[in-house]
Amino acid sequence: MEPDRLGVYFVLPDIEVSEQIALALSALKGGARTIQLRTKGASTRTTVETATRLKTLCAQHEAVLIINDRLDIALASGADGVHLGQDDLPVDMARRLAGEDIIIGASVSSPAQASEAVRLGSDYVAVSPVFDTPTKSDTGPALGLDGTRAICESVSVPVVGIGGIKNKHVRSLVQAGITSIAVVSEIASANDPETATATLAKELRLSLVQIGLSN
Amino acid sequence: MEPDRLGVYFVLPDIEVSEQIALALSALKGGARTIQLRTKGASTRTTVETATRLKTLCAQHEAVLIINDRLDIALASGADGVHLGQDDLPVDMARRLAGEDIIIGASVSSPAQASEAVRLGSDYVAVSPVFDTPTKSDTGPALGLDGTRAICESVSVPVVGIGGIKNKHVRSLVQAGITSIAVVSEIASANDPETATATLAKELRLSLVQIGLSN
Numbered sequence: 001m002e003p004d005r006l007g008v009y010f011v012l013p014d015i016e017v018s019e020q021i022a023l024a025l026s027a028l029k030g031g032a033r034t035i036q037l038r039t040k041g042a043s044t045r046t047t048v049e050t051a052t053r054l055k056t057l058c059a060q061h062e063a064v065l066i067i068n069d070r071l072d073i074a075l076a077s078g079a080d081g082v083h084l085g086q087d088d089l090p091v092d093m094a095r096r097l098a099g100e101d102i103i104i105g106a107s108v109s110s111p112a113q114a115s116e117a118v119r120l121g122s123d124y125v126a127v128s129p130v131f132d133t134p135t136k137s138d139t140g141p142a143l144g145l146d147g148t149r150a151i152c153e154s155v156s157v158p159v160v161g162i163g164g165i166k167n168k169h170v171r172s173l174v175q176a177g178i179t180s181i182a183v184v185s186e187i188a189s190a191n192d193p194e195t196a197t198a199t200l201a202k203e204l205r206l207s208l209v210q211i212g213l214s215n
Numbered sequence: 216m217e218p219d220r221l222g223v224y225f226v227l228p229d230i231e232v233s234e235q236i237a238l239a240l241s242a243l244k245g246g247a248r249t250i251q252l253r254t255k256g257a258s259t260r261t262t263v264e265t266a267t268r269l270k271t272l273c274a275q276h277e278a279v280l281i282i283n284d285r286l287d288i289a290l291a292s293g294a295d296g297v298h299l300g301q302d303d304l305p306v307d308m309a310r311r312l313a314g315e316d317i318i319i320g321a322s323v324s325s326p327a328q329a330s331e332a333v334r335l336g337s338d339y340v341a342v343s344p345v346f347d348t349p350t351k352s353d354t355g356p357a358l359g360l361d362g363t364r365a366i367c368e369s370v371s372v373p374v375v376g377i378g379g380i381k382n383k384h385v386r387s388l389v390q391a392g393i394t395s396i397a398v399v400s401e402i403a404s405a406n407d408p409e410t411a412t413a414t415l416a417k418e419l420r421l422s423l424v425q426i427g428l429s430n
Contacts, residue, residue: 043303044302071291072286072304087258089263094291
């Protein structure tokens with residue numbers, strides 16, 4: 001995968017479907033390159049329908065749709081990929097079931113987990129959490145810049161950073177090896193989600209250009 | 216599918232994994248021919264592990280393991296099939312993703328839903344709920360013997376009855392066209408789950424023999 005493909009990676013909050021679609025559209029207009037759908041609460045059928053709608057929007061904006069945890073929903077909706085936490089399907093099992101064409105990402109919190117995820121077939125890893133965040137309460141301690149850098153140095157696939165990341169952190173994270181910035185509230189809670197995305201996307205692109213990973 | 220293949224169909228309650236395994240084993244020893252695992256609450260990884268253990272037990276007893284809703288978990292664990300409610304994956308989508316070898320069942324509450332499920336690729340349908348039951352609160356009104364018979368007459372695949380079924384109902388349900396009896400509490404809450412299963416299994420077999428559907 002090209003290192004800058006995932007870009008600004010917007011993880012949708014668990015809200016009404018119509019609001020999810022509206023937020024995703026704002027983020028895509030602002031330049032998000034990845035949308036992730038989590039599936040807590042809603043039925044499988046409803047989630048597949050939501051994912052199918054998001055897939056259309058993402059395709060129109062040349063962005064990637066990733067489904068959290070649920071490989072069945074990813075496959076049923078034609079999503080581009082699935083994101084697996086340490087409590088989800090093992091990466092190698094997902095790869096065996098889904099084939100080579102699907103993008104598989106894995107949440108990791110150490111270089112050992114990162115290397116293992118790549119060995120098992122992950123196309124990218126997500127360092128989680130980079131900083132403390134109120135959005136997720138079930139994560140481990142924040143890894144910070146140093147922990148993030150150690151993970152980036154342990155793998156050769158793209159590394160997404162997630163957890164409490166704001167615009168001001170982007171440059172130093174990219175210098176640590178991060179190539180994609182995942183956020184929830186930084187976009188979802190912004191007064192103007194499209195502009196918030198555009199601001200992040202610009203900062204990310206300039207930071208990647210600076211280290212020669214984008215043009 | 217042979218009409219008597221699913222037999223006594225034990226739907227595991229949502230309890231601790233070790234208790235689920237123990238209950239499943241008792242039911243299998245008592246002659247259950249199908250075990251269904253529902254997946255509320257636990258993580259995907261834990262559920263795959265539970266399903267994989269159940270699959271081994273089922274295979275040892277020549278029984279069938281069915282996973283409720285989650286096709287990803289069914290595929291990852293090597294389960295024999297997946298059971299789909301009206302809010303789960305559409306049957307045709309599951310069939311397309313999983314291929315011809317997997318058993319697909321669908322919950323239905325009318326002849327129209329039953330015919331549609333079979334048209335889309337269901338190997339069996341489950342009439343739900345046959346009677347009122349405290350185990351599930353999200354189901355429609357009880358279909359009773361007449362409603363059950365109407366569904367059985369609308370399809371040529373095996374029909375499972377679920378919802379408040381006790382031993383005393385088995386004969387009349389088989390005469391209405393039911394070929395498999397699904398229960399939760401009738402086994403799970405019994406003082407002796409193995410004997411409770413054996414009692415149900417014997418009544419079901421005798422009832423099927425009486426109408427020439429088993430030997």
